[in-house]
């Protein structure tokens with residue numbers, strides 16, 4: 292029995308199980324919530340202890356220890372990824388998206404383009420558009436069942452459109468790619484040729500499976516024309532609601548500008564809970580993380596076998612990194628409404644709709660599998676049962692001419 296087998300209560304005030312959210316997104320509340328990318332697991336013991344120490348101390352005087360936090364992040368990256376990061380090049384922000392939002396404003400003007408590799412983490416659209424910038428989609432392509440970047444499309448768009456930054460997601464959410472050195476180098480060469488900055492969101496960098504190797508932008512781009520959003524311990528250690536974000540900016544001029552902006556908004560120091568939990572995680576959480584990765588790898592292996600043997604019409608993109616699986620249901624030949632009815636009302640699953648990540652991906656869904664294996668197995672069995680029974684068409688009576696399914 293692994294510590295990750297323990298089924299913990301998913302509280303209703305957690306966003307992913309919040310009945311108001313479920314109702315507004317899925318139309319029902321009696322669904323297994325596997326959508327938001329967080330974990331059902333208890334955090335590592337050293338992080339629990341660090342937080343308990345703070346809570347029992349009961350004094351919250353000003354306490355600034357960002358220098359120690361940056362050192363902890365540097366030490367972790369050196370040990371884990373053989374990545375040398377200077378603590379002096381770090382900037383703290385209150386979250387990864389906050390950091391990206393600030394960088395976009397620093398690096399571009401209203402109306403400029405920011406390129407993303409779609410389908411991609413849906414908040415990227417909001418963070419770009421809410422700043423008055425334009426999303427330029429560089430669609431990923433599937434070659435031999437494997438997602439790849441489309442460098443020809445990228446080059447054409449970098450040449451012809453007014454693009455100021457590429458917002459890279461590495462490892463990629465939701466398709467699970469961990470970009471290889473070769474792919475990263477091509478991207479860097481193109482960006483440098485066109486004077487475009489790369490903002491690399493590396494929040495999922497520690498969740499990488501055997502056979503793949505994470506390469507931070509910071510290890511490859513000598514031109515310093517990049518900002519690595521080294522991320523935060525959020526995804527790695529399941530600290531979504533108590534973590535900060537960290538930017539690593541090797542270019543001194545850019546670092547000065549960003550520091551000034553963040554400093555002038557007083558966003559450069561976070562809560563002591565977050566700081567101490569971060570230091571505990573990076574200094575003492577490695578064993579827990581190795582156990583987690585082994586557990587998730589076992590889960591992925593089980594999912595791969597189940598989909599292959601029991602769900603032949605569902606295509607699984609087994610991730611190289613992240614704890615999301617990306618599922619393609621298009622071979623079922625269902626209308627979008629029928630697919631939604633089947634997964635939500637019949638299989639009783641709340642999965643993230645694929646079109647959140649790119650409009651045309653209506654036949655795809657992302658499943659978050661950072662839960663006890665028994666729960667994930669249950670989810671897949673529910674899906675199989677629904678597929679075996681096929682779509683209950685009664686939901687569709689008003690539109691019985693729906694031509695894309697058997698209804």
Ligand SMILES: Cc1ncc(COP(=O)(O)O)c(C=O)c1O
Nearest residue numbers: 328386387388389412464492494
């Ligand atoms: C790629 C990526 N970036 C950023 C975030 C959110 O980070 P934060 O909560 O620190 O803003 C997520 C959360 O799922 C993510 O997947």
